[in-house]
Amino acid sequence: MKQCPKCSKEVDKDMVICPFCGEPLLNTNKKNFELLNIHLVRFLMLISIVLPFVGAIVSIAMKKNYPVFSKVLLKNSMYGFIIWVMIILLVLICYLAMFSMGVGYM
């Protein structure tokens, strides 16, 4: 017997799909590793999407009291934004490549 990762009910170890909630049970280490990677990529994407904007907002907010710091921060936020656009393009290319090879699920 093994446990369903989604609903925690006991299911037969040969089961491919959980009979209670329909969760796929092919959770080998490889699948867990892939899931971890996908979560990591999503997390990194989220951070890289948010950070340049946060930097720009903080920079504008501090412009009056800390003009030099504000300028440097804004400049770095711009770089962050450029890198962000490049990452998005790269992810899109990888995504399309994965799909064309039939691996795609994300």
Ligand SMILES: [Zn+2]
């Ligand atoms: Zn289940």
